[in-house]
Amino acid sequence: MEIKLTVQGMLIYATMAAYLAGFFVCVIGEIVGNRRWKSVAMLVYALGAALAVLSFGYRAYEVQRVPFRNLFEVMLFVGAIMFPLTIFCRRMFHIGAEAGDMFVGAIVLFPSGFVFSGEIQQLMPALQSHFFTPHVAAYMISYAIMAKAGVQAVLRLTKGTRHGEGVIDYERGTYGLALIGFPLLTLGLILGAWWGKIAWGDWWNWDPKEMWSLASWLMILVYLHFRAIHGRRFPRVNSTLFLLGLVAIIITLLWVNFSSLFSGLHSYA
Amino acid sequence: MRLNKKTLRLVLLWISLFLMYRLADYSVSAAFLGAEPAGELFSSFAMFLFWLTFIATLAVTVFLLPYRGLGLLTMHLGCAATLLGGLLGSSAAHQYLYGGRIYKGYMQIGEGGASAEVYSAEGEPIDSLDFELVLEDFSIDRYQEDDESLRWELWSGLRAEEEDGERPTVRLDWREGQEIPVPNTDITLEVLEYEQREIPRPPGIIIIHSEPDDMVVLPAIVGREVQLPNSKKTYTVRQVFRGLRIDPETKQPVDDPSGGFRPAAVMEVAVEGEQTEVAYAFTRELNARMRRPAEQVFVPINKPDMETLAVPTIKFRFRRHGAVREKTVSPAEGLTHDVLSLEFMYEDPRAYAAAGEPILAIQEPTPTIKTYESKVVVKEDDRTVKRASIRVNHPLHHEGYHFYQTDYDHEGHTYTVLSVVSDRGMWLVYTGFVLLLFGTTWHCWFGFVVRKKGKGATPGQEDEHAVAE
Numbered sequence: 038m039e040i041k042l043t044v045q046g047m048l049i050y051a052t053m054a055a056y057l058a059g060f061f062v063c064v065i066g067e068i069v070g071n072r073r074w075k076s077v078a079m080l081v082y083a084l085g086a087a088l089a090v091l092s093f094g095y096r097a098y099e100v101q102r103v104p105f106r107n108l109f110e111v112m113l114f115v116g117a118i119m120f121p122l123t124i125f126c127r128r129m130f131h132i133g134a135e136a137g138d139m140f141v142g143a144i145v146l147f148p149s150g151f152v153f154s155g156e157i158q159q160l161m162p163a164l165q166s167h168f169f170t171p172h173v174a175a176y177m178i179s180y181a182i183m184a185k186a187g188v189q190a191v192l193r194l195t196k197g198t199r200h201g202e203g204v205i206d207y208e209r210g211t212y213g214l215a216l217i218g219f220p221l222l223t224l225g226l227i228l229g230a231w232w233g234k235i236a237w238g239d240w241w242n243w244d245p246k247e248m249w250s251l252a253s254w255l256m257i258l259v260y261l262h263f264r265a266i267h268g269r270r271f272p273r274v275n276s277t278l279f280l281l282g283l284v285a286i287i288i289t290l291l292w293v294n295f296s297s298l299f300s301g302l303h304s305y306a
Numbered sequence: 307m308r309l310n311k312k313t314l315r316l317v318l319l320w321i322s323l324f325l326m327y328r329l330a331d332y333s334v335s336a337a338f339l340g341a342e343p344a345g346e347l348f349s350s351f352a353m354f355l356f357w358l359t360f361i362a363t364l365a366v367t368v369f370l371l372p373y374r375g376l377g378l379l380t381m382h383l384g385c386a387a388t389l390l391g392g393l394l395g396s397s398a399a400h401q402y403l404y405g406g407r408i409y410k411g412y413m414q415i416g417e418g419g420a421s422a423e424v425y426s427a428e429g430e431p432i433d434s435l436d437f438e439l440v441l442e443d444f445s446i447d448r449y450q451e452d453d454e455s456l457r458w459e460l461w462s463g464l465r466a467e468e469e470d471g472e473r474p475t476v477r478l479d480w481r482e483g484q485e486i487p488v489p490n491t492d493i494t495l496e497v498l499e500y501e502q503r504e505i506p507r508p509p510g511i512i513i514i515h516s517e518p519d520d521m522v523v524l525p526a527i528v529g530r531e532v533q534l535p536n537s538k539k540t541y542t543v544r545q546v547f548r549g550l551r552i553d554p555e556t557k558q559p560v561d562d563p564s565g566g567f568r569p570a571a572v573m574e575v576a577v578e579g580e581q582t583e584v585a586y587a588f589t590r591e592l593n594a595r596m597r598r599p600a601e602q603v604f605v606p607i608n609k610p611d612m613e614t615l616a617v618p619t620i621k622f623r624f625r626r627h628g629a630v631r632e633k634t635v636s637p638a639e640g641l642t643h644d645v646l647s648l649e650f651m652y653e654d655p656r657a658y659a660a661a662g663e664p665i666l667a668i669q670e671p672t673p674t675i676k677t678y679e680s681k682v683v684v685k686e687d688d689r690t691v692k693r694a695s696i697r698v699n700h701p702l703h704h705e706g707y708h709f710y711q712t713d714y715d716h717e718g719h720t721y722t723v724l725s726v727v728s729d730r731g732m733w734l735v736y737t738g739f740v741l742l743l744f745g746t747t748w749h750c751w752f753g754f755v756v757r758k759k760g761k762g763a764t765p766g767q768e769d770e771h772a773v774a775e
Contacts, residue, residue: 154479156479158674159449159674159676161674161675162675162676162677162678162697162698162699162711163698163699165676165677165698165699166699216750216751217750217751219746219750220743220746220747220750220751223742223743223746224743227739227742227743230739231736231739234732234735235699235700235701236698236699236710237710238410238701238708238710238725238727239727240392240395240735241392242341242345243336243341243342243344243345243348244341244344245336245337245338245340245341245344246337248333248334248336248337248344249333249334249337251329251330251333252330252333252334252337255326255327255329255330255333256330258326259323259326259327259330262319262322262323262326263323265319266316266319266320266323285330285334292337
């Protein structure tokens with residue numbers, strides 16, 4: 038646990054505070070049944086998002102490259118894309134549960150704010166590649182989308198079919214978001230394998246982080262195939278299968294931090 | 307019974323579901339094994355059968371799926387192509403299908419030298435290539451570091467009493483005036499003052515190991531001397547060679563720093579009441595070849611692009627349960643590390659004995675390397691066919707092989723190590739990638755998300771017709 042008394046740290050904490058404030062205002066609004074609270078929450082969320090973009094931009098300026106070098110930096114990215122994702126999914130696909138996104142945004146910034154070191158690190162030769170930015174960006178965007186889908190799945194399991202007005206139901210929300218995120222998850226995997234071939238000579242090195250990423254890709258595929266077989270007949274099974282995939286994704290992302298016993302090629306992130 | 311298409315598809319889907327689940331399960335188990343055993347597991351004969359089943363299922367699926375859309379078809383075709391490409395590029399395929407063609411190996415080439423020989427990771431010769439690689443130049447580029455990051459690193463660890471030697475060490479992220487805990491102990495430390503001055507960088511250090519518990523380290527600087535604690539032998543450095551070459555005419559050693567020759571030092575050994583002797587310190591490789599245990603080893607610390615070496619003086623404050631001690635540490639001029647035992651913080655050694663004696667090591671930081679570059683020329687029958695610069699992420703591709711920058715001579719920067727990997731199956735894997743990516747994007751985005759958007763539909767709505775219904 039480390040409190041960062043730096044400009045970067047303050048930006049992270051301010052973003053987290055705004056996201057959490059938005060989340061609580063949203064929840065209270067739902068309890069009292071007043072829709073105005075939601076509008077206020079969205080405003081606070083937007084303010085938090087502006088701070089998150091500033092925070093990511095500040096880091097980029099400080100390190101003079103795309104800040105994707107370690108988990109500290111990529112989490113700042115995930116924190117900054119939550120808001121645009123919320124708006125995009127709401128407008129285009131009528132997917133709701135904005136409060137969930139605010140909460141997820143605060144959670145993903147927590148490690149950057151309190152756990153990971155913000156020490157500036159140089160790019161070692163293996164990371165100096167055209168694959169660096171697209172590989173990480175594809176994965177992070179897809180992870181953010183999958184997290185959003187996870188919120189929908191949890192809501193389906195806890196609240197059933199009682200969703201708000203003007204939004205699609207949680208089961209469809211999970212499936213829709215899984216479909217949006219899956220090509221990016223695939224892109225991340227393929228770019229990683231292709232990069233591995235160019236950097237080390239092997240598509241696949243059986244490195245623990247790679248194995249977990251394959252496992253999470255397969256778990257999402259299991260979910261998609263199960264849904265192709267049964268459609269919406271077993272919504273709770275669908276949601277549970279998706280959440281298992283999401284757990285695998287979280288382990289993939291945080292693997293090196295979970296276990297320093299298993300070192301691998303991805304030991305930098 | 308008539309096996310209709312719907313039943314067949316259902317059966318196929320359940321088989322695929324099972325296979326995907328199995329593979330996910332194997333992957334998770336493999337993640338706990340670590341990369342090397344995982345690689346062996348996935349390359350075993352049993353797994354080969356699993357892969358074949360997987361590909362066969364995908365192939366059958368491809369023939370049954372066309373009417374369900376272009377995206378699904380290409381996606382599954384892509385998976386099959388990728389896996390098939392992977393099998394064709396495997397070590398087993400090289401052994402059984404391509405008549406023992408080189409699958410993977412390493413080459414070591416000295417600057418100005420040429421080689422066609424490929425070795426295994428264990429250093430056993432495998433085979434030679436039909437062409438030669440000539441190393442024209444090898445170079446290293448480092449990041450420019452600011453003063454802050456050039457300060458010496460602090461590492462904490464436990465010196466174990468048992469035979470198994472050194473325990474894992476942890477690098478401490480330190481700043482002046484900040485109290486930090488020393489891992490595995492109940493001690494905290496604070497750097498009160500940090501100063502460093504630069505001296506010309508010596509070519510190396512000499513490790514003198516007279517008896518198991520009689521060891522000292524001496525900088526390779528002429529005139530410096532040290533006494534071994536137990537045997538009381540005194541070593542004085544008389545000559546230092548950046549590159550030791552024996553002149554063929556005079557038969558005398560000469561210092562030739564032009565490259566290609568290994569560094570060494572000549573010392574005088576004085577034992578009280580006895581005549582002085584002369585001792586040579588060579589680098590480890592040379593000692594190993596001479597097949598005699600070396601009492602003294604020359605460890606080069608010169609780096610072609612670093613002319614100075616910092617000598618730090620660090621004032622520490624240690625705290626443990628209210629006890630406070632201050633200590634100033636400075637390594638001998640010309641050394642790149644120093645070790646401080648933290649034993650003095652304990653009145654009773656039994657307090658730490660179970661875990662091992664806590665130590666604090668200070669060492670010169672290693673600047674992050676920006677690039678390694680090998681400039682090579684490909685020669686076939688003495689004819690130059692290609693020139694290339696091999697860097698990490700920029701391999702050379704020639705005659706079905708990729709050459710990767712893998713390692714180099716860390717001491718003199720005079721040779722490079724390239725890994726050689728056959729490219730069989732590569733184009734099939736690339737084709738698989740393109741198909742898989744096109745398929746998933748088409749199916750998930752354009753098929754459902756984009757195409758249906760105009761009609762006010764939601765993503766995945768078209769998928770409501772489940773196979774089982």
